[in-house]
Amino acid sequence: MKYTEAPNQATAYLREALPLMVRNNIPPNPLNYALWYTYVSKKVPALNAALDTTLNTYGTCPNLLSEQLYQNHLAENDTAGGNSEVLTGLLKLTSMLQDQAGTVAGDADTYSDQLRKSFAALQASREDPDSAMSLDSIIQELATNTEAINESTRRFQRKIDAAQKEIEQLRQELTKTRQDARMDVLTGLYNRRVFDTEINQLIDLDLPAGFSMILVDVDHFKHFNDTYGHLMGDKVLQYVGRILKEKCVEPLIPVRFGGEEFAVLMPGASLTDSEQLAEELRRRIEAIRIRQKSSGNVISSITASFGVATYASGDSTQTLIERADSALYRAKEQGRNQVVLQQTASIDRA
Structure with missing residues (x-):
């Protein structure tokens, strides 16, 4: 993105952009300055439309979305910030x-x-x-x-x-x-580092629209690895990653949480919204069919369990993850291959 404005015009744009950033709780960093300077200049209509949608959904623009918008609309020929x-x-x-x-x-x-x-x-x-x-x-x-x-x-x-x-x-x-630096190599999803950054920011912002999260765990994965080998196990994880990437489009944030466990952050989503998505993901994973090259046999026993939790004001990262993890544990205990919601969202402030 090239900026060729005269000094007076550039100053006017900056004066207009800064109050918008403050009003929408946007962190003052070079990337956001570029986004909002361009926003007020109206040079990239697609960026304006995307930012407007983001603000309407969250009341701000989370860091990961800011980076995505910058990469999609401004950074085509930009090498600033490289290694x-x-x-x-x-x-x-x-x-x-x-x-x-x-x-x-x-x-x-x-x-x-x-x-x-x-x-x-x-x-x-x-x-x-x-x-x-x-x-x-x-x-x-x-x-x-x-x-x-x-x-x-x-x-x-x-x-x-x-x-x-x-x-x-x-x-x-x-x-x-x-x-x-942000991606899991095997699945192509965001990695745990991105998850930690984004969930902490969402909690710090305490958005009125709130957010939900889903924890996903592939059932009997260790047994699957022991039976069919790690290459087949990797293929299962790749299939699951592909399903999450397909169904969890922006602004959802699909993540490989670690091992055979995945997570989805859902800004602005209710518990009901998250339950519906989790059930759809469960059905898609249940439908996975993988042919074993050595034997020609089709493996159709792949399932996953889901724990769903929604943010409540006062939550910490730990309390929210614990509720989702507890729901996931109950899904496993109750027979696996199912979606279980959090038991309560009340927060002990004592």
Whole structure:
């Protein structure tokens, strides 16, 4: 995203953006400044629509959604905030191009000087046919010098082409590095680090719309691994991850909680909403069919248990997770492959 406003206009946008950020409880950091500066400038209508929807749902914009909006709408060509290796690579490229540009400029100066000398020789040849340099030799020297400057320019163009490819590779590496820090490699879901960050923020915000969470545990997973092997176990986790990714779209946050356990954070969702989603996920997981390559047998005994809890004002991360975990435990105790809701959302403030 490029910003080309005059200083007065940029100041006006910033003055408009800051009160909006304060009013909507937006953390004052560079990423959010960019989001809200762009929002008030109305340069990216899709960003404005997404932010409006987010504000209507949560009354603010949680950190993870801010990052997603930034990546989706502003960061296509942005390399700010990258790791040191990427920045070092870009600095090396810049230095190389500067050196090469200096070489081309030097070659151009030399060529210009040689042109002046050739012009002087032509003048002398016209005035004195018996001068030292013949017309043929002057033309030959001009051709040689012209080819030299052309080759220098071509070398520079090749350097630019190579640099552009390397910059694109660095940009892709930077994007991957950012994603890897937040993603579970096996399932492609967010990792526990993201879960901890987001649930803590949701609790700190104490949003009027509240939020719910679902804990998911694949039934008899250890026995499945022992029976069919870890590769088949990984395949089951990948299938479950694929189902969660498909059904839990933004603003829901699907996470691999650890091992065979998953979680879903549902900003703005009621207990009933969460129960309905959990039941849909349960049915989808129950329908998983995996063919074992060694035997050709179809494995159809994959199920999962679900514990659902909703945030109550005064909850801590620990109390909310404990309620969801308790519901999950009861789902296991009652026969597995079922959804169980929290028993109570009352908080002991004593």
